[in-house]
Amino acid sequence: MQSTYSGGVFSDTLADGRAGGEVELMPAGIAIRCPDGEFFVIPYRECQVEMGGYHGRMLFCRNPDRSLTIYSEDAQFRRDLSLAAAGMLDEQLAMGNRQRRSESRRSLFYAVAFVAATLVVVVAGYFAVRSGAKAAVLALPTSVDAKIGDAAMQSMTLEGPQVEDPVIVDAMQSIVDRLEPQAAVEGFQFKVHVVDSPMVNAFALPGGNIVVYTGLIRSATSAEQVAAVLAHEMAHVTLRHGLQRAGQSLGIWAGMSLLIGDVSGLMGAGVDLFQTASANQYSRQHENEADREGVRMLQAADIDPAAMTQLFAAINKEQGDLPEIFAWISTHPDDASRIAQVEALIQKLPPRDYRPIDVDWAAVQTQLSDLPANQPPGD
């Protein structure tokens, strides 16, 4: 057993009312010796024990009228006191320990509850801002789409030079012009850019800029097939998928600033996102929506929507040779089930008299074959 424990005493007889000192467990009781020689004893049988102090680990021993209190925070003191008092104080000590444990349990509970509540608030807040930003994006005017799309169009690197040939460009624009009145949302300026590249690809930027690669036009055996692709891309624009993707890519701060009406973060994110054409992938859900809306637009414009599945089939047949250039199919995932879905959609459509598109497709193909990208390699 340790002989002394550092502690202190409260007593009315002391000048200052209290003093520090060395606590001893003597046969007669708990004693304390102060540095200036004062000495106090509380007999074990009169002792009342309490826990307390700043850390809740201090043991206070009081005499019955509470005029004398001896205390120590030494952990050993608690254990030794039980032995020295021959079990006389065990009940009180156990009660103090129980009280201390229940208090520490309670504070642990509050701490855990607080951390959990904070986590819930943070996580819920995060998702609230994210979904709020998503909803807020759709409430923005279409001019925001156009601004993002135009800025991205200007700064993006395309896979080849832009084609200015009036036969090709006018053919594309006339298809778009025929589809445009059927667009679900008014106010978008659709503009087709033809890019000379063997890539079989096309994509739309927010606001109405649509890029078509000559590889895709060449793969198409009719103007209707290109119309199917353009209808699909225009559907991305009118359904504002681009802006929704930009909204989803927003960080939490830009999302919050969007919620209070600051679109600069969204614009930046959108331009960043659409600068790289290869990153231009929509979610499965957006692709399906664009397919459905594209089929609806084709039907409404009296163009046979079956052209869409024809193009899929044509591309699939060729894909064996050079799979990497068939970007339009590969960035539009799971084409087998997609073709099935589009076919099912077309089946359900009411019969209609389709009008052919007024474009000389053979002339377009002739013009295309004169472009450098379509020259045989090594020429």
Place this chain on the structure above:
Amino acid sequence: MQHQLLAQPAMSVAKLTMQAGESVTCEVGAMIAMTSGFNVETTSRNKGGSGGLAKGLKRMFAGENFFLNHFTATASDQTLMIGPGLLGDVMHYPLLGNTLIVQGSSWLASAVGIEIDATWQGFGKALFSGEGMFWVKCSGSGDLFLNSFGSIYQVDVDGEYVVDTGHIVAFDDTLQFRVGKAGTSLVGSILGGEGLVCKFSGQGRLYCQSHNPPSFGKLLGPKLKAR
């Protein structure tokens, strides 16, 4: 070391008179004036003792400074004037082997024999007590100088005592405190402007300050011209 507290309570300063070889450890920036016979040493450890980087960091969390200044008199009858940053009182507390828990930033200076350490006040208290996350724990024996915002008053607690958060300067480690609501209902406590309070229990001494810096800042802040 002899001390004299001047101009109490609103704009107090402590005048310490020291003999050759005597040292005092002060909060960084506490020195107002001094005679020329002092050797000043700035470290992150206690004078001639333990500590270092970790202790310095803990002190920083407690609202004190990473560094400590040690003033050692090199000649007899040197005087050093120290004072608090805010308008307030300076208190002298002779520590006699006991431990005093001091609110972060209230510690001003102490004799060499006093160990300055930071102590974690527990999670709930840290969040709601309106004080720092840590308290400064002063133990050992020697002269201890504390400062306050406003004047300091002393309460001998035996039983329970309630202090508004932000008004605590220091208390004996024989006291236990909980953070609780001022009235029986939380809404009432908040509407009454008291919000949460610190409830002390046990036996020991408690030192409170008449004002608290956050409330003062809230009153003064809006009236200041933007720079």
